[in-house]
Amino acid sequence: MSSPTKAPLSGTPLLRTPRLLLRGLRPSDAPAVAEGSGDIRVAQFLTDVPTPYPVEMAAQWIMRRIERGAIGRGPTLAITLVDEGPYGHTLGTVALRIHKRDQRAELGYWLCADAWGQGIATEATHALTTWGFGTGLAKIYARVIAGNAASVRVLTKIGMRQEGLLRNHLRKGNKLLDVLEFGVLASEWPPRDK
Ligand SMILES: CC(C)(COP(=O)(O)OP(=O)(O)OC[C@H]1O[C@@H](n2cnc3c(N)ncnc32)[C@H](O)[C@@H]1OP(=O)(O)O)[C@@H](O)C(=O)NCCC(=O)NCCS
Secondary structure: OOOOOOOOOOOOOOEEOOOEEEEEOOHHHHHHHHHHHHOHHHHOOOOOOOOOOOHHHHHHHHHHHHHHHHOOOOOEEEEEEHHHHHHOOOOEEEEEEEEHHHOEEEEEEEEOHHHOOOOHHHHHHHHHHHHHHHOOOOEEEEEEEOOOHHHHHHHHHHOOEEEEEEEEEEEEOOEEEEEEEEEEEHHHOOOOOO
């Protein structure tokens, strides 16, 4: 049986890691979100992002995410380099979608292709997962389109394990794709040998 909630599941944190500053999204992030996540190399692994991604649509997405954070349903944070200060360029986003009743949250993230391969997503997802467990969540999980090896690696590196395979679960274009489910429990955090 999980322990009861320790603190209200709300708010949009400002998180610092050795290299990153993770801060709440702003309307001015729309061009970076449109360009970065609308890139087909990124969008192919996201559920509902078009290529090209119009800036106006990205601006609406940002407003929905700001509202979601404000009502305690989970933060969406811009991933920036700490060296660039509070107005650094947005390289990607990392988010939790909180299901309060069940004390669980779904982790979602993307990073612009120019910044891949430097451990940035691992650092960002680890930091937000730690924050999430600090708020009293009992479980954090993620869903990955089968074949997204980099994302599977990120989740494995932060200590999640595969829990399931959902066959033909997601439509992208005219194809139904398999989806992998990963998760980690509060009782398993932080992972011992990571
Ligand atoms: C998934 C994503 C966020 C990873 O970002 P990143 O900052 O490059 O990730 P990291 O550098 O922290 O870690 C990536 C790991 O995957 C590995 N990797 C990358 N491509 C790989 C591939 N094709 N096959 C196997 N491993 C791969 C890297 O070597 C690295 O592992 P390592 O540290 O053991 O060497 C980025 O690729 C992305 O935005 N992809 C598109 C959107 C997406 O998939 N979002 C997640 C949806 S669930």
